[in-house]
Structures are given as structure tokens and as C-alpha cells.
Ligand SMILES: Nc1ncnc2c1ncn2[C@@H]1O[C@H](COP(=O)(O)OP(=O)(O)OP(=O)(O)O)[C@@H](O)[C@H]1O
Ligand SMILES: C[C@H](N)[C@H](N)CCCCCC(=O)O
């Protein structure tokens with residue numbers, strides 16, 4: 342039985358897909374069978390035809406993904422994209438597919454759309470949120486954060502929300518890190534200290550994001566001992 346990890350972030354466009362790609366490539370290098378799953382997705386890729394993450398994972402990162410379930414064209418919050426496209430998002434179906442995937446892969450990386458406090462659908466007179474799914478199906482989560490000015494508040498408030506919702510955060514992955522920036526260096530240590538969470542990755546700002554760059558970062562992540570740290574936190578052997 343494999344282990345699911347929910348890749349969430351402090352918001353949208355902060356690098357969940359890029360960071361998820363690096364983790365997937367690294368764990369595959371360690372001989373693990375890794376599934377990548379983006380159940381709810383909105384927005385199209387630059388080709389104007391493909392769905393954004395599917396395009397990225399399959400064409401850029403060259404990582405096969407499980408056929409998504411709710412891919413919607415409008416680049417909006419899932420609840421609004423669903424309304425405009427007449428889509429009925431059913432969390433139970435997402436859970437069933439995730440269960441199916443964890444029976445076939447050692448690790449399943451589940452990428453959320455935007456951050457944790459994002460509505461999917463109406464349920465019992467209220468919004469059913471991304472965080473409801475993560476909690477209801479007890480998926481441990483990794484919080485992806487930018488490293489730049491503003492990251493402290495975004496990470497601390499996201500973590501406080503996750504705690505309040507009963508979600509287990511495994512650790513932090515910082516993205517678009519710039520070594521020469523004192524704010525970035527201090528943000529990593531300050532946020533980790535404030536949240537008392539392990540820093541599971543620090544991904545640099547890349548001049549261009551390509552499969553080759555991702556492979557280089559995946560290898561570096563392994564060499565830093567971070568893949569091992571993640572698996573230890575998860576209680577998963579290689
Ligand atoms: N480390 C990085 N270096 C350079 N560019 C990056 C890096 N991380 C992400 N990007 C770029 O930033 C943009 C947003 O990244 P990404 O698509 O991974 O965000 P996301 O959090 O997955 O967004 P969404 O909420 O839509 O899923 C993309 O154009 C991506 O190529
Ligand atoms: C379109 C975007 N890139 C993501 N796919 C969806 C982001 C939803 C964000 C909702 C919100 O926090 O307002």
C-alpha cells in the first residue's frame with residue numbers, strides 16, 4: 342500500500358507543480374514507483390489547448406500523471422470554474438481514484454489547485470474546501486512556499502489554517518530561493534522556526550525550468566539527504 346502526500350502551497354502560482362516534479366523525479370531515481378495526481382485543475386497551458394498541469398507534467402517534466410478528474414478551462418477557483426462549466430466535483434470520486442493510485446504506487450503526490458483554503462463544491466449548505474478533502478481522507482501535506490518578502494505571513498497563516506482544519510503538515514519546501522538575498526535566507530530559518538516544521542527542500546529560482554534542470558535539482562535534493570528526510574518523516578522505506 343503506497344503513501345499519498347498532498348502538495349499544497351501558500352497560494353497559486355508559487356511553484357507546487359515545479360516542486361512536485363522535482364520530488365517525483367528524485368523518488369523515482371531512488372527506485373520508487375511515484376504517481377502524480379492533480380485531481381482538480383483549472384486553466385490552460387501556453388498552447389491554449391492543454392490543461393496547465395497536464396501539459397507541464399507530461400510535456401515539460403515528462404512525468405506521467407494519472408488522468409485528472411476535474412479539468413476545467415477557466416483559470417479560476419475550482420468552485421467558480423465548476424459553476425461556469427457545469428462540472429460537479431465529487432470529493433468521494435477523487436478519494437476513490439487516490440485509493441486506486443496508492444494501491445499501485447509507492448508514493449502518490451497529489452497536487453492541489455491553489456492553496457488549502459480553496460472551495461471545490463457546495464456540500465450540505467456550505468463550501469467543501471480543498472482542506473476538507475485533505476483532512477477527511479487523512480492525507481499528510483507538504484507546504485510549498487515562496488522564499489521572498491511576504492512569505493512569512495503567507496506560510497504562517499496557511500499553517501495556522503491547516504492546523505485548525507486538522508491537517509498534518511510534514512514540512513516545508515521553499516521555492517524560487519535566491520541565495521544572495523538575505524531576506525530569502527532569513528525567511529527559510531524564520532518560517533521553519535515559527536512553524537517548528539522541517540525544511541524538506543529549498544529550490545532555487547531557475548533561469549529556465551526544463552526537464553534537465555529538474556533532473557539536476559532532483560539529484561541535488563537526494564544528495565542533500567532531503568529525499569531520505571522526507572521518507573523518514575513519512576515512515577516509508579526506500
Ligand atoms: N524555482 C522556479 N524557478 C523558476 N520558475 C519557477 C520556479 N518555480 C515555479 N516557476 C514558474 O512559476 C510559475 C508558477 O509555477 P507553478 O505552475 O509550479 O505554480 P503552482 O503553485 O503549481 O500553480 P497552481 O496553483 O496553478 O497549480 C510557472 O511559470 C513556473 O514555471
Ligand atoms: C488558475 C490557477 N492557476 C489555479 N489553477 C487555481 C487557483 C485557485 C485560487 C483560488 C483562490 O485562492 O482565490
Ligand SMILES: [Mg+2]
Nearest residue numbers: 357358394452
Ligand atoms: Mg500547479
